[in-house]
Amino acid sequence: MNRQQPIVDAQNIEKSFGDLKVLFGVDLQVAPQELVFIIGPSGSGKSTLLRCCNLLEQPTAGTIHIMGEEITAKGVDINQVRQRIGMVFQSFNLYPHMSALGNVALALRKVKKIPRTEAEALAHEALRRVGLSHKASSFPNELSGGQQQRVAIARAIAMEPEVILFDEPTSALDPELVGSVLEVMRELRASGMTMVVVSHEMRFAAEAADRVLFMDQGLIVEQGTPEQVFNNTQHDRTRSFLSRVSGN
């Protein structure tokens, strides 16, 4: 495989919900092992862009290639594609009627068709990676928010995806629980996982991101290394957003 080929290559993505246009032609390329951070005010279209990448939202226009395969083409088996794109949601979305282990093992068994015992062994391994081996048999309502989100991350990594999309993974967490989730994301990063993260955790972005994109009103206003975007800001809109989120 060509090492230079982007994992995600979205070109000129537009998205409208009825009369409301939220994306006005956005490009997003994500290289292997890259961590791309998307920031911006609410309503800027950053979550929509992320959700277009695995077609939870169907773009109104534009093309998306995942590992060189055009997923926006007609007749693509989207379930096949989604196996290779993990997603972590703001509200965790764990299945409340299944144990942590069951949550992680479900897609292994039903999508990858791995026999139960083997799937559960893989699920255990994924839970170990997020530090929750001891919670395998707990149900979501018995776990803290941070633990639930780590189970959700285990659910994504168990499928061995090429990239994981994080949609505000810490926004629903109490402040003291954010650290444990960021720690898991840091370790994923160190293991070479390709990640696209929509988040307001600016300190984490500064420390972990390869590239930061600032979006506003359905467009990418500015992008670059965290150093460039945070310390050598080019646009007023970015500057005013950054000053608002940092509370200065």
Add this chain to the structure above:
Amino acid sequence: MDWEVIRFSFFNLDSIAQVYPLLLKGWWMTIKLCVAVVPLGFALGAMIATVHSFKIRWVNWLLIALVDFFRSIPPLVLLIYTVYGLPLLGFDVPAFGAVLVAFTINSAAYYGEIVRAGIESIPAGQLEAARSTGLGRWQAMMHVVLPQAVRNVAPDLTSNTLELIKATSIASVVALPELLRMGRVAQGLVYNATPLIAVAVIYLLMLWPLVRLLSRLERRVLAAR
């Protein structure tokens, strides 16, 4: 009226001794009918609700029309159509089969509406999470949404099942030898109403546990709120 007449007409143990094999036969037929129709009606209803949740416009239009139609038709009318109509159309179905078809269609319309409400009570994020891992829409419904949906509407489902079991007595009108029908036959043999009292007692024994279950489920749902 003196006690002796009441005892003879309504609590006549000699009559019971004479006709109890008929009543047991009828009871068995009712059991067979329920054991077939409850799972079939529920499965068809859950399938209708699942397809409805896919939000394909023309399919939903069709489903709503069908469900409305079968909810508007009295079950007895539907029953007479299937029992006397299907043979006229050239389908050689036995009475049991025709009754089964009528009750399955009728109950599926009701089960379907209940399951649909259950599906709508589940946050969209559940389906999105399931689909994001590559589960197809049937798989996601089967393993993630429906188990939660059914739990949320368990009292309504139980209540509907109760009504359905009671409604199977309508099949006596089309001469299916179920419990009520056999009770009427027995009544004709012994010339008193005791077999009908026995029929009522059998229905009571059969349904009372379900009634208890229902009120327990209702309490649980109330407690969960």
